[in-house]
Amino acid sequence: xxPLHISVAELxxxxxxALAIIAGNERLTYSAxxxxxxxxxxxxxxxxxxxGDRIALxxxxxxxxxxxxxxxxxAGCIYVPMxxxxxxxxxxxxxxxxxxRCILASSACDDLLGPLLDSRSxxxxxxxxxxxxxxxxxxSAFTWRDLISVSGEFVDSESxxxxxxxxxxxxxxxGVPKGVVITHANIAHFLAWALPYxxxxxxxxxxxxxxxxxxxxxxxxxxxxxxxxxxxLVPPEIGLLPHKVTDxxxxxxxxxxxxxxSVLKYMCQFDVVRHGDFPxxxxxxxxxxxxxxxxxxxxxxxxxxxxxxxxxxxxxATIASSYYTIPNCPQNESVDIPIGAPCGGxxxxxxxxxxxxxxxxxxxxxxxxGVGLSPGYWKDPEKTNAVFLTDPARGRIYNTGDxxxxxxxxxxxxxxxxxxxxxxxxxxxxxxxxxxxLSTLELLRESAVVATNSGxxxxxxxxxxxxxxxxxxVTPVELKTRLAxxxxxxxxxAHWMNMEKLPLNGNGKVxxxxxxxxxxxxxxxxxxxxx
Numbered sequence: 001x002x003p004l005h006i007s008v009a010e011l012x013x014x015x016x017x018a019l020a021i022i023a024g025n026e027r028l029t030y031s032a033x034x035x036x037x038x039x040x041x042x043x044x045x046x047x048x049x050x051x052g053d054r055i056a057l058x059x060x061x062x063x064x065x066x067x068x069x070x071x072x073x074x075a076g077c078i079y080v081p082m083x084x085x086x087x088x089x090x091x092x093x094x095x096x097x098x099x100x101r102c103i104l105a106s107s108a109c110d111d112l113l114g115p116l117l118d119s120r121s122x123x124x125x126x127x128x129x130x131x132x133x134x135x136x137x138x139x140s141a142f143t144w145r146d147l148i149s150v151s152g153e154f155v156d157s158e159s160x161x162x163x164x165x166x167x168x169x170x171x172x173x174x175g176v177p178k179g180v181v182i183t184h185a186n187i188a189h190f191l192a193w194a195l196p197y198x199x200x201x202x203x204x205x206x207x208x209x210x211x212x213x214x215x216x217x218x219x220x221x222x223x224x225x226x227x228x229x230x231x232x233l234v235p236p237e238i239g240l241l242p243h244k245v246t247d248x249x250x251x252x253x254x255x256x257x258x259x260x261x262s263v264l265k266y267m268c269q270f271d272v273v274r275h276g277d278f279p280x281x282x283x284x285x286x287x288x289x290x291x292x293x294x295x296x297x298x299x300x301x302x303x304x305x306x307x308x309x310x311x312x313x314x315x316x317a318t319i320a321s322s323y324y325t326i327p328n329c330p331q332n333e334s335v336d337i338p339i340g341a342p343c344g345g346x347x348x349x350x351x352x353x354x355x356x357x358x359x360x361x362x363x364x365x366x367x368x369x370g371v372g373l374s375p376g377y378w379k380d381p382e383k384t385n386a387v388f389l390t391d392p393a394r395g396r397i398y399n400t401g402d403x404x405x406x407x408x409x410x411x412x413x414x415x416x417x418x419x420x421x422x423x424x425x426x427x428x429x430x431x432x433x434x435x436x437x438l439s440t441l442e443l444l445r446e447s448a449v450v451a452t453n454s455g456x457x458x459x460x461x462x463x464x465x466x467x468x469x470x471x472x473x474v475t476p477v478e479l480k481t482r483l484a485x486x487x488x489x490x491x492x493x494a495h496w497m498n499m500e501k502l503p504l505n506g507n508g509k510v511x512x513x514x515x516x517x518x519x520x521x522x523x524x525x526x527x528x529x530x531x
Contacts, residue, residue, distance in 0.1 A: 051076030076157025179378035193344030260426025
């Protein structure tokens with residue numbers, strides 16, 4: 001087993017002229033990608049980056065971003081993909097936690113750089129755009145133009161597979177995002193199972209639909225480049241436009257599509273998939289949340305030549321820990337789709353409160369063990385020790401927070417969450433992070449955030465009940481605007497309810513089941529009026 005950048009470099013030696021990445025009208029061969037990453041790694045090292053340093057990637061999904069990922073690894077560093085759509089206040093929290101030596105950025109994000117770097121003068125800037133930065137952007141240590149002045153020969157920091165490759169930040173219940181550390185070995189172990197299982201090889205054309213701070217994209221990028229296939233970067237603006245998604249698959253004759261279920265839901269909702277569509281497509285994969293069975297039936301009926309696989313796994317367990325390839329099209333819409341069986345080297349266990357295995361059919365907490373487990377959260381031993389446990393009988397295991405059961409067929413079935421974490425459009429969201437942000441607004445006396453299951457294509461809906469401060473006439477529009485300065489767009493509640501006081505249960509705590517029912521009742525009433 002080798003570090004990721006070594007495996008990609010070997011492919012560049014083996015098939016230098018083969019296409020590696022396609023992004024719009026841009027095309028890059030394996031040789032050009034590896035050479036660009038070597039040059040960029042030298043610039044990082046010349047800017048003072050040393051093994052173990054963090055490199056923040058404030059870049060949209062692009063060829064420079066992927067070159068930056070590989071260059072960081074070649075320099076022995078740990079890259080941190082950042083959500084360029086997040087508000088500055090959230091990005092600042094991530095920078096303060098990971099303390100990067102350098103930020104790689106481009107003109108697509110230059111408006112963010114001033115606020116982020118003004119009080120962080122120790123962070124060096126690498127400018128990865130041909131265009132010159134705005135005057136408000138701090139002076140850069142190097143630019144994309146400097147690549148031609150350094151050697152493109154092989155660079156290797158002598159990193160081992162046990163070194164951290166990247167840190168992916170997820171929602172945190174206290175309002176501070178959690179940084180999940182993922183090693184080269186975590187990713188390489190998953191690929192060692194996935195590539196043979198799916199039969200991925202040279203010449204295949206594979207999608208990269210999620211943003212680079214999503215763990216799904218890790219499989220897209222390294223699964224493609226280590227297999228010697230072609231990676232097609234899906235523009236973020238077409239992600240939820242079903243007609244454009246299907247046009248993208250057809251135009252590029254993709255052989256693999258991997259995304260969160262929301263994309264597939266919209267393809268079904270707007271009926272954009274033809275019978276026998278996508279003749280080159282071999283496999284369709286999804287991960288991140290449940291795919292409604294009616295959507296699966298719709299797709300399997302129209303794409304009988306395609307295999308369909310449900311992958312499951314939290315970020316803390318690297319991409320995916322279990323899989324289930326659908327053997328036949330379900331005969332009715334009420335059939336539950338399992339998350340299946342463990343991927344190679346993984347262990348999934350359903351335990352009770354005393355960490356004893358539950359019987360078949362009983363509900364318990366889902367734990368994961370094996371080769372995919374993250375070392376933990378970056379510089380947060382308390383949170384790490386709270387969910388990564390050492391069990392005498394099973395070794396190190398991770399408490400996913402998911403509820404599950406083992407079916408009579410021996411497969412695992414997911415039943416929801418045991419806490420306030422939800423999945424919405426593939427994003428993992430701690431409702432507590434939204435509440436923490438709302439608590440900073442002087443317009444509110446108190447608030448509570450709950451999630452309701454709206455059914456159909458929309459899935460989980462975030463709702464907020466709030467009590468304004470005395471004499472305040474705050475509106476949901478104003479609250480959305482203020483909240484958008486603190487959390488990403490996908491955390492903004494869709495429904496709001498102004499209340500004189502929040503309902504409390506017998507323990508004096510906010511009665512969240514009552515709030516969910518109030519929102520559900522209002523939704524039913526609105527639906528009834530519309531009919």
